[in-house]
Amino acid sequence: MLWPGFLGRSTPDWLRRELDAGLAGVVLFAQNLAPAGGRAASAGERIDTSADDLDVLRRSTTDAGARPLLIGIDEEGGNVTRAEAHTGSNLPGAAQLGFVDDLDATEAVGRELARRSLAVGANVVLGPVADVNTDPRNPVIGVRSFGADPERVSRHVVASLRGIRSAGAAACVKHFPGHGDTHLDSHHAMPELTIGLDELERRHLPPFRAAIGAGVEAVMTAHIVVPEWGDRPSTLNPVALGRLRELGFDGVIVTDALDMAAVRESVGAGPGAVHALLAGADLLCISNPANLGAAAAPDQDERDFREVQHAIFAAIDDGTLPFATVERAARRVGRLADAVAERAAVAAASVAADDGWMPRGARRVAREAITIDGAVPALPGARTVLDLRGRSTLAVASDRDYVERTLAAGGEVLRADAPVPERGALVVLVDRIGADRAQRDRVSAVAAVRPDAVVVDVGLPGEPLPLPTLHTRAASLLAAEVASELLESGVRA
Known part of the structure; x- marks a missing residue:
């Protein structure tokens, strides 16, 4: 037992x-x-x-x-x-x-x-x-x-x-x-x-x-x-x-x-x-x-x-x-x-056995699951990622840096308390915008000084944010890879 x-x-x-x-x-x-x-x-x-x-x-x-x-x-x-x-x-x-x-x-x-x-x-x-x-x-x-x-x-x-x-x-x-x-x-x-x-x-x-x-x-x-x-x-x-x-x-x-x-x-x-x-x-x-x-x-x-x-x-x-x-x-x-x-x-x-569904079917689902608020500009090449997420639940119990590394595409990863960079492609990473007031307030503060930044939300969508946002509905390698591809080319809602 x-x-x-x-x-x-x-x-x-x-x-x-x-x-x-x-x-x-x-x-x-x-x-x-x-x-x-x-x-x-x-x-x-x-x-x-x-x-x-x-x-x-x-x-x-x-x-x-x-x-x-x-x-x-x-x-x-x-x-x-x-x-x-x-x-x-x-x-x-x-x-x-x-x-x-x-x-x-x-x-x-x-x-x-x-x-x-x-x-x-x-x-x-x-x-x-x-x-x-x-x-x-x-x-x-x-x-x-x-x-x-x-x-x-x-x-x-x-x-x-x-x-x-x-x-x-x-x-x-x-x-x-x-x-x-x-x-x-x-x-x-x-x-x-x-x-x-x-x-x-x-x-x-x-x-x-x-x-x-x-x-x-x-x-x-x-x-x-x-x-x-x-x-x-x-x-x-x-x-x-x-x-x-x-x-x-x-x-x-x-x-x-x-x-x-x-x-x-x-x-x-x-x-x-x-x-x-x-x-x-x-x-x-x-x-x-x-x-x-x-x-x-x-x-x-x-x-x-x-x-x-x-x-x-x-x-x-x-x-x-x-x-x-x-x-x-x-x-x-x-x-x-x-x-x-x-x-x-x-x-x-x-x-x-392999029924042929992977990986093409998985990527299709990940792309169709993404919703977009606003017009996301193209951010090709290396990006700075400002990660505003708090600690994950023990149920997740896995490394989390693969998400920000993938979105950064070779660029720098900053934590929530870091100064907002003044130049360069900037991605703000959030996961609880519907429940965490601190994350929303920080996004608003970033928007005031970097209106060209883009938000990637790996949680459940909440009220619209003051920056263009990709909602991936997962904090996974797959979701991050598909989001990074969209950031590379830019996309509209």
Whole structure:
């Protein structure tokens, strides 16, 4: 029932022992897939892990006779990628796909996300995002959502599921009951939905209903409080998870990471794991131990795992956690692992296949997703990029400088507090103009002294800005490359 992350590109001894003892599997993060020797991977390259010790995980998912493992990975395209975290994704993200509204394209992207996941040894894609993003202030979902309309989100979620499954992987839709109407990031705080149950049912549950109807095998919970369901976040709330079962879902309920502040700073990861199992969760995503950065201990991965494991053992010993609850969860997880393993031959063929959609189809979607305010002048050659963006959510967890480097085309990159350059082509990079007043004010200040500057907005559009603006709806390598091409030639709305 436990799904930890780990540090490094090789399988730690403690993790090998736990896998031998029956651990469900692991979740892969960017630090597990970094190019060997710090080599910079080329855009769209599939990182090969076969040369190192991590291959033990891949063999466990494909070799006949091996116990099947569930290997998860956050591959969403757009802003969120693990396999391409060091280069940026060259696949469209959800906001781009939802805006273009081409279901065949969304299915093709889902298929490619699954192929790339399988290529690095993962057989569970932690996506698509089924959240309906109705709050423009949302700092953690935003462009990761297919949009603000529940019907549009529903049909794209189903299309993405079709694509993922057709390539041989399992999908895990997220984040039930919907993280789209929040203005706090559950990585750092405890969000609370301020809407009533009627609106929740009408606007935020339809994509989950559609996914269940399409046969989704796993659903990830959100660490958000729905007051009418009580004061516990949905991950730890039997009312919330009971509602998911009432919708007809009989697959694996996966928790969002238990090290996120919404759980860690309220009840703690260990007690939170026990509460989640008692509430009806089946598979406990423990953490990305690299989230602590320099504060992480050398054995942070094992520490995080043991905290949860020991809390569960103690709760079984003292009767707080009935063993029947543990067995129920383990059975569901085992059924999913068996089902994914049965697709191994199909998955191997799908990884090698190429339906011709990439890269031309991806670039078409990225271009059609861009909207333009005003007349963007041609800015050929090197440009100065003034990056006004704040820190990204831990959900992104990837290098971000590929966006500004691509837009700069060999020019200089300046941070938000730098003086505005007096001459030369200037691009102002923003991502939250609909919610971050400081970004809007800074753009206005730049416009007063450099009316010839151009804004590239990689978030969701808000009110018009006082400068010509390209809205890309993604902070990805693909979106930056297409925007840079438009800057090279100039374009009008």
